[in-house]
Amino acid sequence: MNKMILSGLILIIFLFSIALFAPFITKYDYKEQNINLRLQPPSKEHLFGTDELGRDVYTRMVYGARISMSVGIIAVLISTILGVLIGAISGYFGGILDNIIMRIVDIVLTIPVLFLILMLIVYLGPSIFNIMVIIGLTSWTDIARIIRAEILSLKKQPFVEAAKLMGLKKRTIIFKYLILNTLGPVIVYMTFGVSGAILVESGLSFLGLGVQPPYPSWGNILMSGKDYIHSAWWLITFPGIAIFLAVFSFNLLGEGIRDYLNPKLRNER
Amino acid sequence: MKRYILKRLFLLIPILFGITIITFFIIHLTPGGFTTVNMQMDIRTSPDSIARLKSLYGLDKPIHIRYLDWLKRFIFFDFGNSFLDGRQVIKKVLERLPATLLLNISALVLEFLFGIIIGVTCAVKRNSIYDTGMTFFTFLGYSIPAFWLALILMMIFGVKLNLLPISGIKSVNFDFLSSSEKVMDILKHMILPVFISAFSGLAYISRYVKNNMVETLNQQYIKAAYAKGLSENTIYYKSALKNSILPIITLLGLSLPGLIGGSFIFETIFAWPGMGRLAYEAAINFDYPVIMGVVTMSAFLTLLGNLLADISYAFIDPRIRYK
Numbered sequence: 255m256n257k258m259i260l261s262g263l264i265l266i267i268f269l270f271s272i273a274l275f276a277p278f279i280t281k282y283d284y285k286e287q288n289i290n291l292r293l294q295p296p297s298k299e300h301l302f303g304t305d306e307l308g309r310d311v312y313t314r315m316v317y318g319a320r321i322s323m324s325v326g327i328i329a330v331l332i333s334t335i336l337g338v339l340i341g342a343i344s345g346y347f348g349g350i351l352d353n354i355i356m357r358i359v360d361i362v363l364t365i366p367v368l369f370l371i372l373m374l375i376v377y378l379g380p381s382i383f384n385i386m387v388i389i390g391l392t393s394w395t396d397i398a399r400i401i402r403a404e405i406l407s408l409k410k411q412p413f414v415e416a417a418k419l420m421g422l423k424k425r426t427i428i429f430k431y432l433i434l435n436t437l438g439p440v441i442v443y444m445t446f447g448v449s450g451a452i453l454v455e456s457g458l459s460f461l462g463l464g465v466q467p468p469y470p471s472w473g474n475i476l477m478s479g480k481d482y483i484h485s486a487w488w489l490i491t492f493p494g495i496a497i498f499l500a501v502f503s504f505n506l507l508g509e510g511i512r513d514y515l516n517p518k519l520r521n522e523r
Numbered sequence: 524m525k526r527y528i529l530k531r532l533f534l535l536i537p538i539l540f541g542i543t544i545i546t547f548f549i550i551h552l553t554p555g556g557f558t559t560v561n562m563q564m565d566i567r568t569s570p571d572s573i574a575r576l577k578s579l580y581g582l583d584k585p586i587h588i589r590y591l592d593w594l595k596r597f598i599f600f601d602f603g604n605s606f607l608d609g610r611q612v613i614k615k616v617l618e619r620l621p622a623t624l625l626l627n628i629s630a631l632v633l634e635f636l637f638g639i640i641i642g643v644t645c646a647v648k649r650n651s652i653y654d655t656g657m658t659f660f661t662f663l664g665y666s667i668p669a670f671w672l673a674l675i676l677m678m679i680f681g682v683k684l685n686l687l688p689i690s691g692i693k694s695v696n697f698d699f700l701s702s703s704e705k706v707m708d709i710l711k712h713m714i715l716p717v718f719i720s721a722f723s724g725l726a727y728i729s730r731y732v733k734n735n736m737v738e739t740l741n742q743q744y745i746k747a748a749y750a751k752g753l754s755e756n757t758i759y760y761k762s763a764l765k766n767s768i769l770p771i772i773t774l775l776g777l778s779l780p781g782l783i784g785g786s787f788i789f790e791t792i793f794a795w796p797g798m799g800r801l802a803y804e805a806a807i808n809f810d811y812p813v814i815m816g817v818v819t820m821s822a823f824l825t826l827l828g829n830l831l832a833d834i835s836y837a838f839i840d841p842r843i844r845y846k
Contacts, residue, residue: 494671
């Protein structure tokens with residue numbers, strides 16, 4: 255275990271427990287408005303101040319952690335399952351199927367992903383569910399390529415030949431012998447994927463195209479903060495730090511695992 | 524070489540086709556779309572006038588016919604007119620292109636320049652404090668949400684210190700400035716967006732260069748160079764550097780897709796009059812012809828850029844040419 259993995263994990267567990275225990279670490283409700291207390295600076299009563307509707311920013315951020323983290327994780331689960339399956343099928347069977355799949359990947363890679371997501375959100379309507387699914391459905395290409403390349407080199411290995419000679423089913427070979435052996439890069443992809451998805455979600459919510467009020471997300475708190483850039487610094491500062499922390503911790507974990515799995519670097523140390 | 528280029532050019536056509544098909548079908552997912560959004564809000568609109576509007580924009584035809592219509596015009600580079608203001612799509616895109624290219628190319632140049640410098644120096648002094656510090660610094664840039672950094676810097680430099688302009692590409696009094704002041708004015712508007720977008724991409728390049736350089740430094744011919752008695756500086760900056768930054772060309776090709784249409788969040792924050800914002804405005808207003816125009820043109824530019832990267836790579840590295 256290296257330091258990066260450890261500190262990444264600690265931060266992630268910290269963020270998760272905030273998300274999990276949200277109702278216990280704040281006494282307010284994230285929907286509770288109090289127009290007398292609008293745009294209050296941070297104080298003992300309101301740790302991170304209040305927003306333009308008098309809602310407690312700390313509470314909204316704590317509940318926002320639930321939404322942002324679950325969007326990140328579910329989106330990545332969708333894209334990983336899709337990408338691994340498509341990549342494995344493409345790499346194992348090869349031939350025309352492989353050619354068709356790789357051309358589709360080329361096409362999707364040429365359209366800027368963020369713009370593709372924007373279009374889908376606009377035309378399907380923004381909601382938490384749609385965002386998870388859309389991010390998941392548009393970001394499987396990278397992992398599909400990685401898995402395909404891994405499988406291409408794995409399937410020439412003697413143990414796969416042996417499995418074939420033993421008469422094992424194709425499904426068994428693909429899932430048990432091939433995909434299981436690509437677990438390393440898949441885990442690295444997933445950790446970076448979560449931070450990417452959190453960034454995309456918060457960016458979209460920031461533009462008003464993501465998580466819709468009254469549900470809080472770090473991005474949509476920033477959106478309301480944008481209009482008070484002259485007066486309410488706390489509305490912009492704290493949610494941004496939260497997004498940064500989440501992204502940073504997953505990147506740290508991913509980077510750590512990548513280094514750990516890289517034999518070249520291991521020998522150097 | 525000629526055959527290689529021709530083959531690659533030929534392969535572009537089906538990809539471009541695929542892109543237009545996917546985009547066309549996505550934007551027509553919502554039934555009604557443009558007319559629904561713009562007319563249904565008003566209860567006085569009769570079904571009759573909605574139907575008339577639909578036929579005016581050709582939205583009453585089945586989707587595959589509409590696509591074929593679009594394709595027919597596309598072959599003659601006619602992208603139609605915008606639904607919003609009736610202007611030609613091609614004109615709208617071309618007037619936005621310079622601002623986007625100015626911003627993104629400056630950022631890209633900075634990013635690659637500093638990325639290479641940081642990567643190489645980190646590889647030379649690897650595992651030193653400098654290396655750790657720089658790695659952490661670039662990692663910060665990679666993890667900080669760019670749109671948030673933009674807000675914070677706008678708050679500090681624009682609002683609190685009043686040093687830099689925070690939105691747009693030129694000041695209100697731009698037309699009254701002398702030409703040197705005009706250049707300065709645009710440069711001032713560029714500082715924040717260019718800095719932020721270069722900062723966020725720095726880690727990507729510096730890590731890539733560093734890894735390559737470390738790998739190169741472990742090669743036999745570097746040991747041979749040492750044995751020959753060459754000075755360390757000659758080895759680092761002459762023999763190793765050349766071989767480790769070549770693969771960067773591929774990276775340059777890969778960073779193109781985001782360059783043109785993907786920067787809409789960024790351009791929206793800075794009110795930068797570029798293609799990203801045009802695409803964003805078109806998407807939320809269901810302005811189909813403009814969306815198709817932006818996507819097709821940016822995809823075309825991206826494919827062309829990728830091709831150029833591959834060709835120059837093949838030019839430099841003979842192993843690829845003969846594959």
